[in-house]
Amino acid sequence: xxxxxxxxxxxxxxEFNPLKSVILGYRTELDLVFNLGDKSVNISTETKxxxxxxxxxxxxxxxxxxxxxKGRNAYFAIAGTGSCLLNPLTVCGLYNKIVIPAVLYGxxxxxxxxxxxxxxxxxxxxxxxxxxQGFPKRTRSDMCESMTNLERLPIxxxxxxxxxxxxxxxxxxxSLTKQIFIYRLFQYFGDTSRKQHGFIPDVTNILSKYSLxxxxxxxxxxxxxxxxxxxxxxxxxxxxxxxxxxKEERMRSDNDFTRFxxxxxxxxxxxxxxxxxxxxxxxxxxxxAKLWSTPPTSGNCNLCGHFVQDTLYHQITMCTELxxxxxxxxxxxxxxxxxxxxxxxxxxxxxxxxxFLLGNHEAxxxxxxxxxxxxxxxxxxxYLTYCRL
Ligand SMILES: [Zn+2]
Numbered sequence: 011x012x013x014x015x016x017x018x019x020x021x022x023x024x025e026f027n028p029l030k031s032v033i034l035g036y037r038t039e040l041d042l043v044f045n046l047g048d049k050s051v052n053i054s055t056e057t058k059x060x061x062x063x064x065x066x067x068x069x070x071x072x073x074x075x076x077x078x079x080k081g082r083n084a085y086f087a088i089a090g091t092g093s094c095l096l097n098p099l100t101v102c103g104l105y106n107k108i109v110i111p112a113v114l115y116g117x118x119x120x121x122x123x124x125x126x127x128x129x130x131x132x133x134x135x136x137x138x139x140x141x142x143q144g145f146p147k148r149t150r151s152d153m154c155e156s157m158t159n160l161e162r163l164p165i166x167x168x169x170x171x172x173x174x175x176x177x178x179x180x181x182x183x184x185s186l187t188k189q190i191f192i193y194r195l196f197q198y199f200g201d202t203s204r205k206q207h208g209f210i211p212d213v214t215n216i217l218s219k220y221s222l223x224x225x226x227x228x229x230x231x232x233x234x235x236x237x238x239x240x241x242x243x244x245x246x247x248x249x250x251x252x253x254x255x256x257k258e259e260r261m262r263s264d265n266d267f268t269r270f271x272x273x274x275x276x277x278x279x280x281x282x283x284x285x286x287x288x289x290x291x292x293x294x295x296x297x298x299a300k301l302w303s304t305p306p307t308s309g310n311c312n313l314c315g316h317f318v319q320d321t322l323y324h325q326i327t328m329c330t331e332l333x334x335x336x337x338x339x340x341x342x343x344x345x346x347x348x349x350x351x352x353x354x355x356x357x358x359x360x361x362x363x364x365x366f367l368l369g370n371h372e373a374x375x376x377x378x379x380x381x382x383x384x385x386x387x388x389x390x391x392x393y394l395t396y397c398r399l
Pocket of ligand 1: 313315
């Protein structure tokens with residue numbers, strides 16, 4: 011084959027660079043010498059082809075690690091331009107447009123992904139979302155991802171693989187790629203005694219995970235596949251629904267998320283950053299976002315020293331050390347709205363009042379006009395920031 015290529019290059023008068031070519035020995039180690047013309051070609055265990063790293067063990071692990079490193083560099087190139095002054099939702103927009111394509115380039119070919127590879131992808135994005143929002147490392151990753159509306163990377167990989175399946179199905183019948191795909195597809199389903207590796211078993215697993223296998227079956231019998239837009243909608247709705255359900259399940263079964271879920275139930279997870287976008291009060295929003303993501307903790311209050319069930323709720327509504335600031339806040343709230351409103355608010359539980367000041371207006375929404383809503387929100391947030399809770 012090398013001789014063929016060499017003869018062809020002589021015929022058409024171009025040159026191969028033997029230093030830029032390598033031989034990959036799959037399965038068996040090679041101890042032969044390969045020549046391209048009169049120069050030898052090195053034998054290697056990995057090489058890049060079209061920007062995708064191919065290794066002899068056919069595992070995508072090294073490529074995934076490379077991609078995450080590439081993504082980290084791309085992210086810091088953006089972050090170095092003063093992203094701390096931007097709304098995290100804006101930075102996430104840049105991350106989606108610049109970093110994600112760099113990380114997921116060629117991910118359609120990451121077949122046989124192992125749990126450690128998935129962890130590598132997850133860890134990469136968790137680091138980024140925390141950095142974007144200025145959260146400490148120990149903040150729960152599900153919260154950080156939810157607050158920026160980012161999708162988990164393993165989910166994006168699955169979506170891309172399913173879109174790649176569409177591309178293969180829609181290729182012209184004469185193309186070699188399509189012929190190989192059809193051959194491998196029928197071989198996978200027809201000859202179950204042979205274990206197949208690669209894209210087809212991988213995509214079949216994804217299809218069955220989201221109950222979409224019937225589309226591939228019907229394609230094999232009729233040759234019909236949904237259009238690009240239809241398929242995109244089918245894939246997005248199936249995966250998003252599954253993912254939303256699993257995320258909620260994860261969060262509801264964990265006590266750390268109790269406050270976060272309560273605060274976001276009427277507003278959406280990204281409420282704080284939307285608030286910052288609308289009002290321009292980014293520093294206040296960053297402060298409140300940290301409070302949103304603080305898990306409920308019991309212990310001694312660091313201001314008054316009393317043992318309390320929930321430190322944050324106690325400090326917002328009960329702590330004697332913050333009495334003066336609190337009275338000022340209540341006074342401003344009653345001036346802004348009405349005595350009746352303040353009376354209704356204060357008749358509720360500590361937890362309720364705290365959540366109200368943290369942004370969940372819940373049932374009291376009926377008492378507030380839309381303009382009051384924002385003013386009350388501003389006052390509450392200013393109080394929380396001023397008291398450095
Ligand atoms: Zn206290």
